[in-house]
Amino acid sequence: MTQTTFDRVERRTVAVEVRERLIEAIRNGELIAGTALPAERVLCEQFNVARTSVREAIQGLATAGFIERRGNRAFVVEVVPGLELVLDSRKATVRNLFEVRRVIEPAMAGLVALRASEQVRREIADLASRRASGIDEFRLIDRQFHQMIASACDNPVLSEVYSKALASLFNSEEFASLLYAENNKEEVSNIVESSSHAHVEIAEALLAGDQARTEKAVAAHLRDVEARMLERLT
Numbered sequence: 001m002t003q004t005t006f007d008r009v010e011r012r013t014v015a016v017e018v019r020e021r022l023i024e025a026i027r028n029g030e031l032i033a034g035t036a037l038p039a040e041r042v043l044c045e046q047f048n049v050a051r052t053s054v055r056e057a058i059q060g061l062a063t064a065g066f067i068e069r070r071g072n073r074a075f076v077v078e079v080v081p082g083l084e085l086v087l088d089s090r091k092a093t094v095r096n097l098f099e100v101r102r103v104i105e106p107a108m109a110g111l112v113a114l115r116a117s118e119q120v121r122r123e124i125a126d127l128a129s130r131r132a133s134g135i136d137e138f139r140l141i142d143r144q145f146h147q148m149i150a151s152a153c154d155n156p157v158l159s160e161v162y163s164k165a166l167a168s169l170f171n172s173e174e175f176a177s178l179l180y181a182e183n184n185k186e187e188v189s190n191i192v193e194s195s196s197h198a199h200v201e202i203a204e205a206l207l208a209g210d211q212a213r214t215e216k217a218v219a220a221h222l223r224d225v226e227a228r229m230l231e232r233l234t
Helices: 015-027 040-047 051-064 085-115 118-128 135-151 156-170 173-180 182-207 211-232
Strands: 067-070 073-076
Touching: 015 040, 015 051, 015 211, 040 051, 051 067, 051 073, 085 118, 085 135, 085 156, 085 173, 085 182, 085 211, 118 135, 118 182, 135 156, 135 173, 135 182, 173 182, 182 211
Parallel strands: none
Antiparallel strands: 067 073
């Protein structure tokens, strides 16, 4: 059988693109059920990417049901039509919810910097300084942190609209399935760490009463979390 080869990928942060190239090869029969994927080293050379990108792509294939692990090798399996859409739909939900947050949250936090009392701003800062022992505790702190900001904006209509968006996010099964997937464990820890630092930066801007700085910090935080979830979780 002729060995399957792949065109080089020029960009470096391309785990999703590598995964899609492999999916295409499986769909068109270049990689057939029962055969092993080329070794990671070979894929790195053919796609011209780092091994971390190849590993992320392979993790995505396993999550979507295209391959299975047998010892140290990954083998193509018979794919149920439409199974790969599960992963895409989860990330579509995350994208939609974060789009709503990016529209509302920075401006709302900016109002808090202008309107909230020093006591309320200090309470928000105290919560931001708390460190979670795991994802469950962090999710509680995270939701309380953002909800406190919403409550302090002194606009009950805006607070109510945002609270509904926040509830949709935290009650989303798609959102939770990404956070609790075993293969995402390391990256979720990174998200928790970066989010904890971002909360402190937001709180410091609020304490200073700096509207522009607060809005900038919130926007950066949301962009970072969204990008990590869409690009690095599988």
